[in-house]
Amino acid sequence: MKRIFFVEDDLSLINGLAFAMRKQGYELDIARTGAEAGQLWADGKYDLVILDVSLPDGSGFDLCKKIRKTSRVPIMFLTAADEETDIIMGLDIGGDDYITKPFKLAIFLSRVNALLRRSENFNQAETELNSNGIRICLLSREVRKNGTLVELTASEFKLLRLFMENPNIVLSPEQILSRLWDCDENFIDSNTLTVYIRRLRTKIEDNPAEPRNIVTVRRMGYRWNSTD
Secondary structure: OOEEEEEOOOHHHHHHHHHHHHHOOOEEEEEOOHHHHHHHHHHOOOOEEEEEOEEOOEEHHHHHHHHHOOOOOOEEEEEOOOOHHHHHHHHHOOOOEEEEOOOOHHHHHHHHHHHHHHHHHHHOOOOEEEEOOEEEEOOOOEEEEOOEEEOOOHHHHHHHHHHHHOEOOEEOHHHHHHHHOOOOOOOOOHHHHHHHHHHHHHHHOOOOOOOOOEEEEOOOEEEEOOOO
């Protein structure tokens, strides 16, 4: 049975979503404050975390940062905030999905199920990727270039991993977005992806102005140019 950690302070929303998730066969632990969430997280192992951003005593973003220090469990943000900067920050600090209120129950459950399936596939993957002098340790989320540690955000890490798992294959912007993020395409779009690509290149390319690893294929997308 999958265990879900649900952090939300709205009692009416808790009652409705908890009923629906338990009906799907999920086991659920619920916290209504950041302090309560910290205690529950320390005591349990979970397959998915759902975090409200605004809590009575803090922020779901802070909880996400704390969780990411010790775990790669999938994290979904559930909040009324729909500003682009909030969504991008949530993804950059380690979130995997972001759904804004109000929403339809069927869509919410579909995305919960998708994150859980993705988590299972992640856990079955190889523990290390190597290409062009770049090494990714999937368990520790550590990236090294020619032996030197490279600091990446969670979104940059996911993007690099996707490229290295698909060497010499052209990935369209739509393919990349659909495989990495389930957020509203009005916010996580091809323009945002271009920013992520540019930031990642500055960290892993010898000359970001003339990239040799992440190559742009005109009118088609991007390709990891494996030379190994």
